[in-house]
Amino acid sequence: MNRKVLFGGLLVSLPLVILLLLSLGRDPHQVGSPLVGRPAPHFTLPVVGGGESVTLESMRGRTVVLNFWATWCVPCLEEHPVLAAGPRRFGGDVVFLGVVYQDETADVRRFLREQGSSYPSLLDDSGKVAIAYGVYGVPETFFVSPGGTIVDKQVGPLTPDLLAFYIDRARSAAAAPSKSTS
């Protein structure tokens, strides 16, 4: 009888143990993006503060840092200086774009006036672009290679080191388009 109980217990628990062991190294908060390694979805969005709309297509040949953010998001405030220093730090072949999601234009203007801005912030009122990029929350940052492929996706605030790391990867992805892992 004891042997039967042991056998039954093993039968039930072994698959569970195997499943847990297989998932041991994974971060449960990091839901991988199916977009990494694929062409970045196109978009044309109006710029906060007016002016001509910005099209992703027109950025071809340059590395694009696409940052989804909102004024009500504290980590976005934390990473803002890192991104704001970006254009000067990385030069003209890297384009920084902010996409504001689920926010009020007036709040965004005030935020940018107070915190400073060095690159265009785009308005995505209908959430179209955020959904096309599979955005769950803010901040999320996509790194698009000069060839227009999404090379990496960062969930959570960027540090100067992380930013440099991802930009390096996106730049060097120019030669070999597509095929990348996260």
Add this chain to the structure above:
Amino acid sequence: MNSALARPALRSLLLALSAALAAPLTAQAPGDAPIDLAQVANLVGAPRGRELAGDALEAEAQRVSSVLRCPVCQGLSVADSPSTMATHMRQQVRELVAAGFSEDQVLSYFEASYGEFVRLQPPLRGINWLVWLAPVAGLALGLGIVVWVLRGATATGRTPGAAPAATASPAAPVSERDPLPEDPALAQAVLRVRAVAYGWPGGRRPEAR
């Protein structure tokens, strides 16, 4: 015409109307460019169904939204979630369905950006079979165990696989029908229990029947 309506009735009617119209109205709000259908078609192919409008559109949009998972609330469908993200996704579903995209195409479109996770029903492929088959397998296993235990109970004291107890017991010798433990003290206890429980004199089955 309006003056004929009592004011409270009018107000409640207006409230109900505005609630019913909220989603379609926001979908047409100024500045909200419609979804880029060409880009969607690029991902999932040309629309497979026909263009919809009116009630058919609402019903189909509702149906597709109810199998699409809201990414920010995870446990809820886009149709059930009150979040802004879900509202936006409902609008998109509506636009896509109106343009004639099939349920599978709409789901595939969202899957391209969010992964298979957005499908509330995991599609039948790869490891997902496990999700569909495991409950059936579990049920079969449970039934098997129940049958096994029940058979063990009817064939008391016999090894599994022996002839069923029902046909064997009347003809079997007395000692085999009501087996006793080998330990004499334990056997005495069992006899006492049988005497109390069944009213058998001395704990032994009365032969006459």
